[in-house]
Amino acid sequence: MSRSRCMRFAVFVQGTGNHIAGWRLPGASDNGESLAVMQNIAATAERGLFDLLFVSDGLATKVKGDHPSFVARLEPTTLLAALAVTTRHLGLGGTMSTTYSDPFTTARAFASLDHLSQGRAAWNAVTSSAAAAAANFSRAGHPEHDHRYEIAEEFVDVVKGLWDCWEDDALPRNRETGLFVDPAKVRTLDHVGRYFQVKGPLNMSRCPSGHPVIIQAGASAAGQNFAARTADVVFTVVQDLVEARRHYAGFKALLPRFGRQPEHCHLLPGVMPFIAESDAAAKALLDQLQGFLDAENALALVSARIGHDLSGYPLDGPVPELPPTDMSHAFAQTLMSAARRDNMTLRDLYNLVAAARGHWVIYGSPTRIADIMEEWFLTGAADGFVVLPPWFPGQFDAFVDQVIPILQQRGLYRTAYEGTTLRENLGLPRPGSHRGVGAAAQ
Numbered sequence: 001m002s003r004s005r006c007m008r009f010a011v012f013v014q015g016t017g018n019h020i021a022g023w024r025l026p027g028a029s030d031n032g033e034s035l036a037v038m039q040n041i042a043a044t045a046e047r048g049l050f051d052l053l054f055v056s057d058g059l060a061t062k063v064k065g066d067h068p069s070f071v072a073r074l075e076p077t078t079l080l081a082a083l084a085v086t087t088r089h090l091g092l093g094g095t096m097s098t099t100y101s102d103p104f105t106t107a108r109a110f111a112s113l114d115h116l117s118q119g120r121a122a123w124n125a126v127t128s129s130a131a132a133a134a135a136n137f138s139r140a141g142h143p144e145h146d147h148r149y150e151i152a153e154e155f156v157d158v159v160k161g162l163w164d165c166w167e168d169d170a171l172p173r174n175r176e177t178g179l180f181v182d183p184a185k186v187r188t189l190d191h192v193g194r195y196f197q198v199k200g201p202l203n204m205s206r207c208p209s210g211h212p213v214i215i216q217a218g219a220s221a222a223g224q225n226f227a228a229r230t231a232d233v234v235f236t237v238v239q240d241l242v243e244a245r246r247h248y249a250g251f252k253a254l255l256p257r258f259g260r261q262p263e264h265c266h267l268l269p270g271v272m273p274f275i276a277e278s279d280a281a282a283k284a285l286l287d288q289l290q291g292f293l294d295a296e297n298a299l300a301l302v303s304a305r306i307g308h309d310l311s312g313y314p315l316d317g318p319v320p321e322l323p324p325t326d327m328s329h330a331f332a333q334t335l336m337s338a339a340r341r342d343n344m345t346l347r348d349l350y351n352l353v354a355a356a357r358g359h360w361v362i363y364g365s366p367t368r369i370a371d372i373m374e375e376w377f378l379t380g381a382a383d384g385f386v387v388l389p390p391w392f393p394g395q396f397d398a399f400v401d402q403v404i405p406i407l408q409q410r411g412l413y414r415t416a417y418e419g420t421t422l423r424e425n426l427g428l429p430r431p432g433s434h435r436g437v438g439a440a441a442q
């Protein structure tokens with residue numbers, strides 16, 4: 001694998017830290033709804049030349065036992081619009097559900113963010129695995145897993161179609177002739193599908209990126225096909241290098257089937273790094289946070305991740321063999337496979353899940369963290385990483401100020417942003433506007 005590739009980084013923002021107990025440390029941020037906290041994280045990400053700041057979302061809150069940043073959270077596109085004002089290069093990625101949103105609203109929200117940030121918007125298109133959302137959206141029930149992906153496929157096509165209704169030069173704004181908009185360069189979409197009927201055009205001109213960057217994170221067969229067809233960036237759940245390489249190779253091989261080049265979709269595993277001056281000191285930080293966990297909360301978290309209620313099982317017994325459910329396959333598959341591989345008890349599994357919600361945890365000196373990332377990057381397991389700092393600002397500062405310089409010295413990471421839009425920085429082509437989507441708009 002070539003050394004000239006640039007590692008990609010996204011930061012997974014949780015105002016209370018990504019570790020469920022991160023906020024309890026002295027000096028750690030304890031607020032996921034504070035603009036000042038978010039602006040500080042964004043400034044650090046930009047100092048570290050990160051590609052992307054990422055805001056997750058969920059559409060129902062569970063007050064007892066959940067991660068504190070999920071209990072009380074800001075709506076992602078609103079937050080990102082505010083962050084567009086105080087950043088200049090950083091990509092701004094937010095989550096919006098294809099099961100509980102509307103394509104027209106979604107197309108508008110991310111195109112607006114792209115205009116406001118001059119080409120830095122990214123949409124994490126999720127199908128929403130938590131069934132509790134249905135009760136908040138006047139729905140009788142939550143669609144089952146593959147049905148959600150079927151809706152998502154059409155949803156994304158409509159959103160992209162709406163972004164394509166306008167050609168790049170459709171707004172001449174000619175003061176002399178009085179021609180503000182050139183109607184020949186704006187087309188309707190006229191979409192009539194199984195789930196959506198959308199006439200268009202979008203009530204907004206073509207955005208600087210052409211299309212905002214699309215992020216996806218599904219690992220099921222349906223999820224991977226959806227991502228291979230539509231996504232520019234894919235977040236993955238990993239626990240093991242060999243499995244990650246297999247997944248990476250399998251996913252990249254899917255892309256040509258959809259007429260795409262493998263380097264036009266970046267695979268970024270999620271990782272929570274604990275960083276200190278020595279490996280032992282970093283492990284002590286992890287142990288300190290794990291000491292805050294209590295079994296009741298942890299079992300609720302494990303149950304949510306693997307989709308089965310585990311409250312009746314003994315904590316020190318083996319992890320039971322359970323079939324996949326209708327929820328997220330990404331986490332269930334990875335966690336069950338790690339449990340089998342390492343012969344885990346339920347307590348081991350809950351320690352793992354509670355730390356990083358099922359994501360991969362590493363600890364060590366800055367050099368050790370850089371070594372691990374280099375190995376994954378150069379041996380076909382990752383194009384970069386979604387970094388989940390266990391708490392802010394301390395552990396994110398440590399990553400940016402101590403790990404990033406090592407990666408730069410090794411020639412693995414940029415020393416300046418290459419472009420102005422997120423697409424340019426990610427090395428992704430800008431989609432051209434397609435003439436003749438529908439009829440000329442009136």
Ligand SMILES: Cc1cc2nc3c(=O)[nH]c(=O)nc-3n(C[C@H](O)[C@H](O)[C@H](O)COP(=O)(O)O)c2cc1C
Nearest residue numbers: 056057095126128217218219220223235328329330
């Ligand atoms: C790094 C990462 C971030 C994610 N963020 C969200 C999110 O913000 N909201 C959400 O509903 N799902 C989120 N997911 C879940 C996935 O989008 C996906 O819906 C889930 O894994 C189910 O798909 P699957 O069964 O195909 O794996 C995330 C997954 C990963 C790996």
